[in-house]
Amino acid sequence: xxxxxxxxxxxxxxxxxxxxxxxxxxxxxxxxxxxxxxxxxxxxxxxxxxxxxxxxxxxxxxxxxxxxxxxxxxxxxxxxxxxxxxxxxxxxxxxxxxxxxxxxxxxxxxxxxxxxxxxxxxxxxxxxxxxxxxxxxxxxxxxxxxxxxxxxxxxxxxxxxxxxxxxxxxxxxxxxxxxxxxxxxxxxxxxxxxxxxxxxxxxxxxxxxxxxxxxxxxxxxxxxxxxxxxxxxxxxxx
Amino acid sequence: xxxxxxxxxxxxxxxxxxxxxxxxxxxxxxxxxxxxxxxxxxxxxxxxxxxxxxxxxxxxxxxxxxxxxxxxxxxxxxxxxxxxxxxxxxxxxxxxxxxxxxxxxxxxxxxxxxxxxxxxxxxxxxxxxxxxxxxxxxxxxxxxxxxxxxxxxxxxxxxxxxxxxxxxxxxxxxxxxxxxxxxxxxxxxxxxxxxxxxxxxxxxxxxxxxxxxxxxxxxxxxxxxxxxxxxxxxxxxx
Numbered sequence: 385x386x387x388x389x390x391x392x393x394x395x396x397x398x399x400x401x402x403x404x405x406x407x408x409x410x411x412x413x414x415x416x417x418x419x420x421x422x423x424x425x426x427x428x429x430x431x432x433x434x435x436x437x438x439x440x441x442x443x444x445x446x447x448x449x450x451x452x453x454x455x456x457x458x459x460x461x462x463x464x465x466x467x468x469x470x471x472x473x474x475x476x477x478x479x480x481x482x483x484x485x486x487x488x489x490x491x492x493x494x495x496x497x498x499x500x501x502x503x504x505x506x507x508x509x510x511x512x513x514x515x516x517x518x519x520x521x522x523x524x525x526x527x528x529x530x531x532x533x534x535x536x537x538x539x540x541x542x543x544x545x546x547x548x549x550x551x552x553x554x555x556x557x558x559x560x561x562x563x564x565x566x567x568x569x570x571x572x573x574x575x576x577x578x579x580x581x582x583x584x585x586x587x588x589x590x591x592x593x594x595x596x597x598x599x600x601x602x603x604x605x606x607x608x609x610x611x612x613x614x615x616x617x618x619x620x621x622x
Numbered sequence: 623x624x625x626x627x628x629x630x631x632x633x634x635x636x637x638x639x640x641x642x643x644x645x646x647x648x649x650x651x652x653x654x655x656x657x658x659x660x661x662x663x664x665x666x667x668x669x670x671x672x673x674x675x676x677x678x679x680x681x682x683x684x685x686x687x688x689x690x691x692x693x694x695x696x697x698x699x700x701x702x703x704x705x706x707x708x709x710x711x712x713x714x715x716x717x718x719x720x721x722x723x724x725x726x727x728x729x730x731x732x733x734x735x736x737x738x739x740x741x742x743x744x745x746x747x748x749x750x751x752x753x754x755x756x757x758x759x760x761x762x763x764x765x766x767x768x769x770x771x772x773x774x775x776x777x778x779x780x781x782x783x784x785x786x787x788x789x790x791x792x793x794x795x796x797x798x799x800x801x802x803x804x805x806x807x808x809x810x811x812x813x814x815x816x817x818x819x820x821x822x823x824x825x826x827x828x829x830x831x832x833x834x835x836x837x838x839x840x841x842x843x844x845x846x847x848x849x850x851x852x853x854x855x856x857x858x859x860x
Contacts, residue, residue, distance in 0.1 A: 447694065453687035453732060459739035479777055485738040486731060486775055493727040494691060500723040501697035526774040533771050536764040537724055539717055 388413035391506040391547075392499045394491050395419055397433030399592050400550055402572040403558050404510030406565040407549045409441050416445035416502060418495055422487070423455025424462045425469070425578045436571040445502070449494055460484040462576060469576050472590035480517050480587060482576060488521035489530065492546065496534050500542050508547045515554045515595075517587045524551045555595025563601060570604040584609040626651035629744040629785075630737045632729050633657055635671030636812040637830050638788055641796050642748030644805040645787045647679050654683035654740060656733055660725070661693025662700045663707070663816045674809040683740070687732055698722040700814065707814050710828035718755050718825060720814060726759035727768065730784065734772050738780050746785045753792045753833075755825050762789045793833025801839060808842040822847040 391412040395401045396419065408415055419434040421427045431448070438446055454463055461467040461481040469482060488511065495507040511522040520526065527546045534544050550558055562569060574592045575582035582589050584607035593610055596603040629650040633639045634657065646653055657672040659665045669686070676684055692701055699705040699719040707720060726749065733745040749760040758764065765784045772782050788796055800807060812830045813820035820827050822845035831848055834841040 447691070449691035449694075450688075453685070454735065456685065456687075457732075457735050457739055459735075483777075485735040485777075486772070487735070489731040489734065489771060489775055490728070493724060493731050494695075496727065497692065497695050497697075497723040497725070501695055520777055521775040523774060526771060529767070529771040529774045533727060533764060533767040534724070536761060536767045537727055537759040539721075539723075539758055 389506045390414045390416075390502070390504040391508055392416050392418055392495045392502070392504045393508040394495055394510070395434050395437055396510075397430040397437065397572060398510075398574045398588070399562070399569065399572045399595075400510035400512055400558060400574075402433075402437055402510075402567050402569065403562040403565070404508050404550055405437060405441065406562060406567040408506075408508040408547070410565060412506070415441070415443055416447065416498070416504060417441075417443045418447045418449070418491075418498060420449045420451050420491055420494065422451040422463065422484070422490075424484075425465065425576065426573065429573050429575075429578060433571055433573040437568065440568050440571060447494075447498055451490055454484060454487065454490070457485070469586055471585055472587040477518075479519065482517065482587065483519050486521055488519075488526070492527075492530050492534075496538065496544060499544050500538050505543055506545050506547050508549065510550050511548050512553060512555070512558070513551045515591065517591070522551075524548065527551070554598070555591050556598035559595045559599035559601055563599070572605070579608065581606045581608055583607070627744045628652045628654075628740070628742040629746055630654050630656055630733045630740070630742045631746040632733055632748070633672050633675055634748075635668040635675065635810060636748075636826070637800070637807065637810045637833075638748035638750055638796060638812075640671075640675055640748075640805050640807065640810040641800040641803070642746050642788055643675060643679065644800060644803040646744075646746040646785070648803060650744070653679070653681055654685065654736070654742060655679075655681045656685045656687070656729075656736060658687045658689050658729055658732065660689040660701065660722070660728075662722075663703065664811065664813065667811050667816060671809055671811040675806065678806050678809060685732075685736055689728055692722060692725065692728070695723070707824055709823055710825040715756075717757065720755065720825065721757050724759055726757075726764070730765075730768050730772075734776065734782060737782050738776050743781055744783050744785050746787070748788050749786050750791060750793070750796070751789045753829065755829070760789075762786065765789070792836070793829050794836035797833045797837040797839055801837070810843070817846065819844045819846055821845070
């Protein structure tokens with residue numbers, strides 16, 4: 385098939401999902417954007433980013449889903465406010481408390497159901513394996529395994545591929561790719577805390593900031609502080 | 623490990639899930655029951671059955687989740703009232719319109735997140751492959767593939783098996799197994815239509831009724847009609 389695909393794109397509103405969306409839009413004839421609220425701290429802010437990004441790409445088909453049961457299940461600092469979001473630590477070895485157990489499987493299940501009904505052949509998700517917080521559901525092997533489950537669990541005529549364009553990218557490469565595609569970085573929200581401006585201290589902020597610094601670019605969004613990263617940058621260089 | 627497992631059990635409230643629950647309770651040291659509403663026609667009736675079954679087994683840990691987004695995604699006669707539930711047809715070759723696209727993946731994702739937080743090592747689901755309506759997400763191969771996704775997408779220390787005790791059973795064997803375990807058949811609800819009593823005509827009723835007839839037992843729940851099955855039974859014998 386030489387025709388460009390019809391794709392369902394998971395868009396959280398963060399930087400990775402924004403760049404992933406930019407790639408999906410470039411590679412597809414038609415895109416449908418999917419966003420999940422799951423009782424995460426930054427739900428409202430992420431949803432706002434989702435809509436602004438979808439507006440930017442002129443996406444008509446949008447699905448918003450509410451997985452508030454993930455908050456009831458708990459077990460994560462992102463959905464349980466009694467568990468503190470730790471300060472960012474880029475050399476962390478264990479899985480951090482911000483891991484939401486098996487979260488991405490929920491997102492993929494919804495994307496698959498929607499893709500099967502719409503007749504879309506691809507699901508794009510901006511998961512990053514190496515230069516990330518080490519969540520198990522962000523590993524390439526998980527996506528390959530899940531693709532196997534899709535093949536076995538949908539109609540025989542349904543063909544759905546999971547595309548993870550960022551999976552092996554470093555954050556700096558993601559920033560460069562986004563710049564090359566002209567993605568609207570200023571519309572995205574990556575911070576794990578729900579402040580007026582990004583905190584500049586959580587894992588997600590640190591990873592993003594390091595990406596921009598290493599790419600030699602300036603992040604257009606404001607931060608409460610960028611001290612740690614500037615220090616790291618001075619010490620280690622790009 | 624010789625200790626009996628701690629298990630999460632998916633309980634819709636239908637006969638298969640009831641017998642599966644009976645097996646899980648017998649095999650586990652502790653069970654947590656999970657039920658999903660997903661905008662299906664018989665939501666209210668199924669939830670009532672779920673609680674009555676959980677009460678019967680004295681289950682304290684219950685999780686109710688609301689997947690009403692499956693109704694928005696649509697594509698199934700079970701969630702979209704503009705698509706008619708067809709009369710039952712036991713020799714059907716294609717996948718019937720009651721198929722809810724990739725539904726069981728949603729159930730398994732939730733069960734996995736919950737099991738990972740609780741520390742449960744097993745997920746029981748009463749899927750039936752052969753003597754069923756032919757849904758792709760009821761095939762054994764789907765469960766094996768999904769188990770692979772769980773292995774890759776959860777913490778390295780998490781070990782979760784999916785147990786499908788009914789997968790290769792005929793309906794009559796399920797009825798016999800339930801009788802052997804003393805499950806409360808009268809508390810379960812299988813009908814796809816939302817009437818005061820089960821319709822006796824949809825796929826789900828026909829499969830259940832044929833199971834009881836072939837097992838030489840009487841189904842304790844009332845039906846609007848059982849004409850078709852009694853006819854089939856007279857023609858074909860048990």
